[in-house]
Amino acid sequence: MADRYLHFTGTAPGRFLTRRLGLPRPAPLRRFGPAATDLGGPVILRTAGRSALDGPLPLDEPLTPDGTDGTAGTQAEAPRPAAVVLDATGVAGVADLAGVHSALHPLMRSLAPGGRIVVVGARPSADDHHQAAAQQALEGFTRSLAKETGGGRTANLVRLTSPDPAAAASTLRFLLSPKSAYVSGQVLELTGTAPAAAADPARPLAGRTALVTGAARGIGAAVAEVLARDGARVICLDVPGAGADLERTADALDGTALPLDITTGDAADRIVAALPGGELDVLVHNAGITRDRRLANMSADRWSQVLDVNLAAVLDTTDALLKRGAVRRGGSVVATASIAGIAGNTGQTNYAASKAGVIGLVRSLAPRAAAAHGVTVNAVAPGFIETRMTAAVPLFIREAGRRMNSLAQGGLPVDVAEATAYLADPASGAVNGQVLRVCGQSLLGA
DSSP states (O other): OOOHHHHHTTSHHHHHHHHHHTOOOOOOOOOOBTTBSSOSSOEEEEESSSOOSSSOOOOOSOBOTTSSSSOSSOTTTSOOOSEEEEEOTTOOSGGGHHHHHHHHGGGTTTSOTTOEEEEEEEOOOSSOHHHHHHHHHHHHHHHHHHHHOOTTOEEEEEEESSSOGGGGHHHHHHHTSGGGTTOOSOEEEEOSOOOOOOSOTTSTTTTOEEEEESOSSHHHHHHHHHHHHTTOEEEEEEOGGGHHHHHHHHHHTTOEEEEOOTTSTTHHHHHHHHSGGGOEEEEEEOOOOOOOBOGGGOOHHHHHHHHIIIIIHHHHHHHHHHHTTOEEEEEEEEEEOOTHHHHOOTTBHHHHHHHHHHHHHHHHHHHHHHHHHSOEEEEEEEOSBOSHHHHTSOHHHHHHHHHSBTTOSOBOHHHHHHHHHHHHSGGGTTOOSOEEEESSSBSSOO
16 A cells, blocks of 8 residues: 555645644655665765774775765765765774764765665673773664654664674675665674675575565565575465465566465475475575454464464474575575564564564574574564555554654565565675564664
């Protein structure tokens, strides 16, 4: 369903009324596509104090003329910056935080609409409480900045655990692109794992096999489409009852349709049988259901159905495929959580429990899967996404879901798909055990 309010606020009467009444003023987001492959402007790189990195940050985007602070040239000559990257890895005390203010304060009014702010920090120290306090301060700073920038702009924090900046390459590429349009106010902590080099950065999944559950429609279909765009051979799995939609999705992508109930006892056997050579590189757990009721009115069947599909099947299938070595080294598991699993939601005790369980799975399994199998495990946690399911939500609840985030609008299935593809990229090997919220910085659980 179209967001008519978003369209209205782009008209002259809409701009006048929203300004006078103090209503949310969402800005159209620049998403990735043939006409929007980058942010469309220069990137400014600044440093708060002295960098703690061994080398320069790996930035693919064009820097401003002097390559550091954007002061070269006259204001009339220079285009508005599309992004600002702040190296705050050397911030080690309260006094150093003044450098954060002095680096970004002069740029805030010049950042282009839809622009990006990425703060690069270090992991808070377990031994130096002054450094830990200063680095943790960057999180509150970034989340607050994301809420006040407006104009479709985003702000995110990337924490490095190693002085080698190479691990940040894929994360910076994602956050400094239209692919991250609906990701804001987030914190990603990277390991020191050396990133894999992609033969073709435009098709990082070329030659790889991906399995997407719940792929017949909605978010799952969008994930399958983006993975195929990035070069993957996609196997689309969904329940037999969605067979017609599943076939259409798979055929459009030159993929393979696998009608299968993921909760059946032989699901892993049938998945392996459908894989070329019995192996895959990307496992995306997107299948999920809702059976909403307040707990006082919820039957045991409604409870167990949701937990079985959304959590037990994810655990059982992942365990079985990893145990058999069906996920190749250098591969990835990406599960779909939800902000409901972070903040809770009325009438969704079963759903929120299942999605919180997915987050627990990711955080526990990630280091062990990396050590034993060479596989990363991460999750995306969507907020309000415009799908057929949310289109059926009552009007006022739907509008609240759309507006109660820093971007004041709902996301699209492709926003979740782009985040999933970033986590599946072999160059994202340093991203492990992370839960990436794709919610426009929802004000619930923020």
